[in-house]
Amino acid sequence: MALQQRLDLRQTQALVMTPQLQQAIKLLQLSNLELADYVDREMEQNPLLERDDGDRNRDPAPDGVDREEVVARTDDLPVRDTADLTSSDHMGSSSDAPLDTDFENVWTNSSAVDMAADGMGEGGEAFGNWSGRGGSFEDDENSFEQTLSGSVSLRDHLTEQITMDIADPLDRMVAFALMDYLDEAGYFTGDIALVGDQLGCTESQVVSVLERLQRLDPVGIFARSLKECLALQLRELDRLDPCMQALLDNLPLLAARNVPALLKVCQVDAEDLADMVGEIKALNPKPALAFDHEPVQTVVPDIVMRAQPGGGWLVELNSDTLPRVLVNQRYYARIQGAARNKQDKEYLTEQFQSASWLVKSLHQRANTILKVATEIVRQQDAFFLHGLQFLRPLILRDIAEAIGMHESTVSRVTTNKFMATPRGLFELKYFFTSAISGADGQASHSAEAVRYRIKVLIDAEKPDEILSDDRLVEILRDEGIDIARRTVAKYREAMKIPSSVQRRREKALGI
Numbered sequence: 001m002a003l004q005q006r007l008d009l010r011q012t013q014a015l016v017m018t019p020q021l022q023q024a025i026k027l028l029q030l031s032n033l034e035l036a037d038y039v040d041r042e043m044e045q046n047p048l049l050e051r052d053d054g055d056r057n058r059d060p061a062p063d064g065v066d067r068e069e070v071v072a073r074t075d076d077l078p079v080r081d082t083a084d085l086t087s088s089d090h091m092g093s094s095s096d097a098p099l100d101t102d103f104e105n106v107w108t109n110s111s112a113v114d115m116a117a118d119g120m121g122e123g124g125e126a127f128g129n130w131s132g133r134g135g136s137f138e139d140d141e142n143s144f145e146q147t148l149s150g151s152v153s154l155r156d157h158l159t160e161q162i163t164m165d166i167a168d169p170l171d172r173m174v175a176f177a178l179m180d181y182l183d184e185a186g187y188f189t190g191d192i193a194l195v196g197d198q199l200g201c202t203e204s205q206v207v208s209v210l211e212r213l214q215r216l217d218p219v220g221i222f223a224r225s226l227k228e229c230l231a232l233q234l235r236e237l238d239r240l241d242p243c244m245q246a247l248l249d250n251l252p253l254l255a256a257r258n259v260p261a262l263l264k265v266c267q268v269d270a271e272d273l274a275d276m277v278g279e280i281k282a283l284n285p286k287p288a289l290a291f292d293h294e295p296v297q298t299v300v301p302d303i304v305m306r307a308q309p310g311g312g313w314l315v316e317l318n319s320d321t322l323p324r325v326l327v328n329q330r331y332y333a334r335i336q337g338a339a340r341n342k343q344d345k346e347y348l349t350e351q352f353q354s355a356s357w358l359v360k361s362l363h364q365r366a367n368t369i370l371k372v373a374t375e376i377v378r379q380q381d382a383f384f385l386h387g388l389q390f391l392r393p394l395i396l397r398d399i400a401e402a403i404g405m406h407e408s409t410v411s412r413v414t415t416n417k418f419m420a421t422p423r424g425l426f427e428l429k430y431f432f433t434s435a436i437s438g439a440d441g442q443a444s445h446s447a448e449a450v451r452y453r454i455k456v457l458i459d460a461e462k463p464d465e466i467l468s469d470d471r472l473v474e475i476l477r478d479e480g481i482d483i484a485r486r487t488v489a490k491y492r493e494a495m496k497i498p499s500s501v502q503r504r505r506e507k508a509l510g511i
Helices: 019-028 032-045 110-118 127-133 154-165 169-179 192-199 203-213 226-236 242-249 251-255 259-266 270-281 329-338 342-379 381-386 396-403 407-413 447-459 469-478 485-494 500-509
Strands: 049-051 080-082 303-307 313-317 325-327 418-421 424-427 435-437 444-446
Touching: 019 032, 019 342, 019 407, 032 049, 032 342, 154 169, 154 203, 169 192, 169 203, 192 203, 226 242, 242 251, 242 259, 242 270, 251 259, 259 270, 303 342, 313 342, 325 342, 329 342, 342 381, 342 396, 342 407, 396 407, 435 447, 444 447, 447 469, 447 485, 469 485
Parallel strands: 303 418
Antiparallel strands: 049 325, 080 313, 303 313, 418 424, 435 444
């Protein structure tokens, strides 16, 4: 066959990932707080974007240009009403309803603004006179910030004690050097010989300083092992007797709950051993964790769900964390008409299109999240009504088919999104669990609900009736759950529940 050149015209369909589509996908998987940061960065780059402060009677811009919205605010987003939602599989009525607050019935604090402009308070007293009586908020000497106490770090806490307790300059220098080898738990992890070589002193002098540091607060600091940390605290409590020392020398036996071996090495009876174990449990194995701790980051829900008085559930977005963005359309029209060259006009057009698409993407994102969250609530209605044991097995495909979206879209929506419910705060991914078949071969049970049932059975067991994994399998099969023994063991280990042998030893020790 001869090779030749020719021109052909073909029609094909292909999905092109435009920048706008990539942006919409990116916004979909962001949480509300991450979305707020993203919007802030966009506002810094786009002069046509501005944040909505919730007041439509805003003052005009400095140049006298009025502002106008292009796309609906988040206040106009629908609220998913599932008032007819029951534990059955039919879908309740979903209506788009505005939030309770309207712009006409919002108190704008205008009366307070008018009084401030007149310089008079409610009682006829000028606001300017407050500063003369020591009530000024600008008073530097009595400012509120000066009444706050800052957190003390572990290094500052130890430095103060070292300065007061160790007078010798060389010993103090060794002490500060040893402090650099503390880990997060407060244990000394350095090499004494290496420290001595670096500082030009003997090992005995380093050990002497280390022993003095081990008497500092918090008790147990500068310990070189768990055994030494517990011993320091017991010595402070005057409880480090030979029996307790024997128990500390055999911590692996205590971890294995080997009661007969512990009774033998400690030379005590079972009652005394239980008391000694109780004292060990009351100690702090990581004394430094009380300092320099990271503040707990509170999870802010993206979706709020609450029960309605007449039954059913109301699902809505958390408007407190949802960014509200406007496009200044009139300002765009004015400066677009005043643009003198083609480059300026192209720049303004590009920024206007980018701003409009961002607002549109935010609105579309909100609607998508509401659809997915509403369907999850409908599917897991029994869980919200009766508890964890009624959690249904659910996969992404079930939600995707119910709302007519792709499975990948549902996956992005449920990533890093949290919903506040009457039963607590849950990530949307929590409601998706695998199914375990029932004993009759028809009904299915959620894996999370089965794990919860296993935990309930183990927590309720008596000291003389410890449930083995085989016994747990029998109980679950009697309840209609067909599960293998290895699956029970896997779930138990995932919940960090020891085996029946270990639990029996713990009950004997009173743990």
